[in-house]
Amino acid sequence: MIDRFNIRIYGLLINEDKVLITDEFRLGILMTKFPGGGLQFGEGPVDCLKREFMEELGCEINILSHFYTTENYFSTKLLPFESQLINIYYRVEVKKPYTFQTTDKKFDFPDMVDGVQCFRWGVIEDINEDEFTFPIDKIVLMKLKNEQ
Numbered sequence: 001m002i003d004r005f006n007i008r009i010y011g012l013l014i015n016e017d018k019v020l021i022t023d024e025f026r027l028g029i030l031m032t033k034f035p036g037g038g039l040q041f042g043e044g045p046v047d048c049l050k051r052e053f054m055e056e057l058g059c060e061i062n063i064l065s066h067f068y069t070t071e072n073y074f075s076t077k078l079l080p081f082e083s084q085l086i087n088i089y090y091r092v093e094v095k096k097p098y099t100f101q102t103t104d105k106k107f108d109f110p111d112m113v114d115g116v117q118c119f120r121w122g123v124i125e126d127i128n129e130d131e132f133t134f135p136i137d138k139i140v141l142m143k144l145k146n147e148q
Helices: 045-057 135-147
Strands: 005-015 018-026 029-033 036-038 061-069 083-094 116-123
Touching: 005 045, 005 061, 005 135, 036 045, 045 061, 045 083, 045 116, 061 135, 083 135
Parallel strands: 005 083
Antiparallel strands: 005 018, 005 036, 018 029, 018 116, 061 083
């Protein structure tokens, strides 16, 4: 029986027709997802996302609007314990010029060590949903495409 939640908060940083994507190696798997991460106790979703962008990209964000919250039941089995997954996505903006590094190559890591990540821009219209690792990110991508 699942008796805990895993709440994840993600940011959709859109620049013209592109969205920022992160490629990561965590928990022994390669994954592609949107930037963000886990909500910590004592932290609100917006504070979580601001912290995650500062930790991962070294930049401050402004929250523009709520975009999507998980509507169906999903569980995660990646952690040592199974939990119910709740994802919240926000549209965000970052002051230009962007100061974080991006690459054009998927999984462009200097070393394959746990926690390594890189960022790249994907043209929303051209991204295949199968490029994303997790089902909720695929739903979000389809919602983004429907807005284009």
